[in-house]
Amino acid sequence: MTGAQERPLRADAARNRARLLDVATEVFTTRGVGVPTEEIARAAGVGVGTLFRHFPTKEALLEAVLVRRLESIAARTAQLAAEAGPAEAFFACFRLVIDQSAGKNEFARALAAAGVDAHASLRESGAEIQARLAELLAGAQRAGAVRPELGLPELIALLVGTGATMEQLGADPAARERIFEVLFDGLRPR
Numbered sequence: 426m427t428g429a430q431e432r433p434l435r436a437d438a439a440r441n442r443a444r445l446l447d448v449a450t451e452v453f454t455t456r457g458v459g460v461p462t463e464e465i466a467r468a469a470g471v472g473v474g475t476l477f478r479h480f481p482t483k484e485a486l487l488e489a490v491l492v493r494r495l496e497s498i499a500a501r502t503a504q505l506a507a508e509a510g511p512a513e514a515f516f517a518c519f520r521l522v523i524d525q526s527a528g529k530n531e532f533a534r535a536l537a538a539a540g541v542d543a544h545a546s547l548r549e550s551g552a553e554i555q556a557r558l559a560e561l562l563a564g565a566q567r568a569g570a571v572r573p574e575l576g577l578p579e580l581i582a583l584l585v586g587t588g589a590t591m592e593q594l595g596a597d598p599a600a601r602e603r604i605f606e607v608l609f610d611g612l613r614p615r
Contacts, residue, residue, distance in 0.1 A: 438479075441469075441471055441475055441479065442479045444469045444470070444471070445465065445466070445469045445471065445475075445476055445479060445480070445486070446489060446490060446493050447469075448465055448468045448469040449465050449469075449486055449487075449489075449490050450490050450493070450494065452464065452465055452468060453487065453490060453531075453532065457531060458487060458531050458532060458535040462476055462477075462480075462483050462486065465486070482539075484535070484536055484539045484541045487532050487535055487536055487541075488536060488541060488546050490532065491532050491533070491536075491546070491547060492546055492547060492550060494525055495547055495550035495551060495554060496550050497525070498521060498522060498525050498550075498554055499550055499553045499554050499557060501518075501521055502518050502521065502554060502557040502558070502561070503557060505517050505518050505521070505561075506518075506557065506560065506561060506564070510568070511561070511564035511565045511567065511568040511570060512565050512568050512570030512571075514561055514564070514565070515561045515562060515564065515565035515570065515571060516565075516570075516609055518557070518558065518561050519584065519587075519605075519608075519609075519612075520605065522554075522558075522584050522588075523584065523587050523588055523591055523605075526584075526588035526591075555577065555581070558577065558580060558581070559577050562575065562577060562580055569614060570613065570614075571612050571613065571614070572612060572613065572614050572615075573614065575612065583608065583612075587604065587608060590604060591604065
């Protein structure tokens, strides 16, 4: 087989993997991690064998979804920092992290129950996000948009707590917006 013939297969495999991750993210987030892998393969338009070639276990698929989600947050955070002013970037990033945290705890619990240390896989992306959060926080503080006494540990605690709060609210957009308004008001200097 020539190199020209191999490339389309690799590109096709990459598309299948990306499609599986897209579908798995949507399905696991909206329906929970109990959805069988066969349903995910069917929804992605591939055979279950294709799914298992990319992700040998359901846990491997869950872990890949989490890693991809964090990588996406890190990339979007960098984009926000480059395109928006300090205050806008900070508050948009806060929303982004909360919006992307839906289902994350359920994923982590399922992986832990299967004996998978998800934190090891997420360490690099998590550290990158924390570094970007620290930069955005410092920029927003220099711009006078965020209380100067707020540190990164408190910000992370607020993000974790807000993510849990939003899960309790469910899909009520008005309630979610009220929570953001209260939080953002509390983050601004007096």
